Amino acid sequence: MMNRRLLPLNSLRAFEVTGTRHSFTKAAETLSVTQSAISRHVINLEDLLGVKLFERRPHTLELTEQGKALLPALTHAFDTLEEALNRLQNEETLIPLKVSFPPTFAHYGAVPLLTEFQNENPEITLHLSTPRRPTELRKDNLDLAVIYSTPQVSDYVMDLLWQEKVTPLCHPSLLAEHNIEKLDVAQIISSNQTVHIKTVDGPFMTWDNWLRKNGLNKDTQTSPVFDTAHLAAQYVISGNGIFISDPKLFAKEIAAGQLIAPFPELIHESGYGYYSVCLPEDMNHFAVQQLRNWLIERFADKSK
Template identity: 35%
Template sequence: MRNMRRKLPPLNALRAFEASGRYLSFTGAAKELLVTQGAISRHVSLLEDWLGVKLFLRTHRGIELTRKGETYIRALSSVFDQIDYATREARDDADGSVLRLKLPPTFAMRWLVPRLTRFKSLHPKIDIQVVTSHEPANFRREDIDVSVHSHPFPPEGAGHRRLLGEVLMPVCSPSLLERGPALRTPGDLAHHTLLSSRNRPMDWSRWMIEAGMTELESEGHIDFDNAALAYQGAIDDLGVMIAVRALIEDDLRSGRLVSPFDLQVSTPGAYYLACSQVGAKSPQLEAFEAWLVWEAVDYERGLSAPAITGSPPPQ
């Protein structure tokens, strides 16, 4: 190795510039790096002074890369990707004994976590870290091994594997059925509060169209930013939730929730699995992927069992 002193600009300035160039926004870079927009701007100016060139054009619409900036960011992004890969390889847990999962919050809480004990019983030495987000993983930028994400249609490109389809059904608590108003036909929903998730705004419309209704004026509507809160609201008699069956199966079996109608509606959407392509798959990652796919197949095989429908218990 040559013993030559490298002439490198400040690392924080490089990171600020590279993130700003990817987002074409100081604000976006600030959010990623957890600093203020002003700090990003100062770092970029420092780098420009250090280089003696302009990297961005400041306009009334925001920022644009100069020709020098475009050339520089291409080289830097490649270098940062190499550093990211080398860092993963050098980590103490690079043998794959720690698996990092990125999952939608409600999927994690209501489908995966109740099943994880089965995986841990098979592989007790594999540690798992779970991050929840409604955004799919960016494996080039995030230290994530496995990502599950709900897509309204099959995602483009290789590397995605279908896990679970989406079947919609209204559900509520048994006590809500008992005390009324009655829920004998879909039109009776007009007399109830409808619950939904902000991340799935079309679910009620999809189900109602299949039920033969073009619109419905209900008693009220409560929209949650997390579907798990909406499901809990249904359990606690708050109203009727339009549910993804896979996420409330345990509640149906235990009787915490019931379905007042037989109609179940399949959507074009599904949950898809993707695994990091950075380096070869470790035996631990392969084991988890195989287990997760088996669990999904086993669940969907049992989906042919009828839903638990409800009616008011005898007085």
């Protein structure tokens, strides 16, 4: 068990820079010390921890699994310390906040509103990414993220922003030959492509669940699959097929007549939602606290 009083700060700093630069030489240049001093600090840290942090390769260094686990946590800790010291020295110092949002959520829900957040919090500068893989705060060196997920037990602090409710969406032209007041759900679904969106449970789960809940049956396995709901929407807006999503994500397209929800009464909770997540140790981080509270306030009504 590591005691805070015995933390080898010089060795930790040497490892953090070396791990970032993948070179003892470059780390030495960054910290303005000798290469042998950097190497000695890293070896001392490895001896203290009882694990190897680097694999020494010709002309480069590669992090071991233990090194990969330690580096993002250490970088985050140094960033937080640097920010706190800068704020003490200069009240006007900008606070960087590294966040990630799912691509469709960012495009339709968050990015337009973040201008408002930035105007309300000029001392915070946002660094936004939109990864298409599951987010890991420590590994990805993130301060806060919004994730698309089912409810789960987690080491993160999770706040539900938006409970997803899904229904079919299509271009109005697909209904041109139908009586809009008396649509035959089964006939419309069976005669059109079911367009799919990748999720962690597989691309066909959302459609299959909706069909089952409504007593319908269709082979969906041969239909097109897209990485994001945004891409699926663009395909459908061009007049191809029907996709399942939350109509609140596409309110602008529906208002503009590009999309229509033909069966508004057949809307169901998908089991998924958008959650704000942060690390428990970052709850008192000023910028994290500001964005977390802002997201909850802005999106709470969408969960109803």
